[in-house]
Amino acid sequence: MFEVKNIEPEMTYSIRHSILRPHQSFEDCKYDTDFEKNTFHVGAFYQGRLISIASFCERKNIDFTSEKQYQLRAMATLEEYRKLGAGRAVVNYAESFLQREKIEILWCKGRTNVQKYYKRLGFITHGEVFDYPPIGPHIIMYKKINEGNIY
Numbered sequence: 001m002f003e004v005k006n007i008e009p010e011m012t013y014s015i016r017h018s019i020l021r022p023h024q025s026f027e028d029c030k031y032d033t034d035f036e037k038n039t040f041h042v043g044a045f046y047q048g049r050l051i052s053i054a055s056f057c058e059r060k061n062i063d064f065t066s067e068k069q070y071q072l073r074a075m076a077t078l079e080e081y082r083k084l085g086a087g088r089a090v091v092n093y094a095e096s097f098l099q100r101e102k103i104e105i106l107w108c109k110g111r112t113n114v115q116k117y118y119k120r121l122g123f124i125t126h127g128e129v130f131d132y133p134p135i136g137p138h139i140i141m142y143k144k145i146n147e148g149n150i151y
């Protein structure tokens with residue numbers, strides 16, 4: 001149903017702005033990790049239109065012992081295309097790549113209101129809910145991508 005592929009960082013900015021940070025500036029939608037060597041960005045397209053995005057950067061969460069960790073950032077699907085599997089398709093695509101790269105853990109700072117989405121994708125919560133200003137309550141969620149120590 002969707003075409004899923006790697007996209008340029010700049011292609012994520014408009015959806016990030018409209019969905020994830022509507023009350024912040026466009027500049028706030030450009031992340032420090034966007035152009036790092038090992039960062040990649042994935043998009044799902046429906047009839048040629050970019051409708052779902054996520055970014056993946058090599059970042060260690062010190063709560064986990066693994067040296068092979070990636071962080072999922074800025075996950076969003078356009079409202080009119082939700083619950084059709086686009087978000088899952090984006091994350092699955094990235095996971096296949098991370099599996100081949102021998103990454104052990106994919107983690108994110110998930111908004112608490114979409115915890116169920118991440119759970120459906122196999123993510124597990126870790127630790128307590130925390131505030132992530134100016135957006136609101138978040139919780140760390142993670143998923144084992146390959147065998148390896150987590151804690």
Ligand SMILES: CC(C)(COP(=O)(O)OP(=O)(O)OC[C@H]1O[C@@H](n2cnc3c(N)ncnc32)[C@H](O)[C@@H]1OP(=O)(O)O)[C@@H](O)C(=O)NCCC(=O)NCCS
Nearest residue numbers: 075076077082083084085086087088110111114116117120
């Ligand atoms: C969260 C979000 C990315 C999900 O995208 P999506 O393309 O609708 O997700 P999918 O259709 O692939 O959903 C995968 C599964 O999760 C479920 N799901 C999706 N959103 C859900 C939600 N808000 N609550 C509960 N379950 C949800 C789907 O029903 C589907 O379930 P299934 O396993 O039974 O098929 C999208 O709702 C969004 O952009 N929300 C606003 C931005 C946001 O909060 N991003 C996350 C920041 S941490």
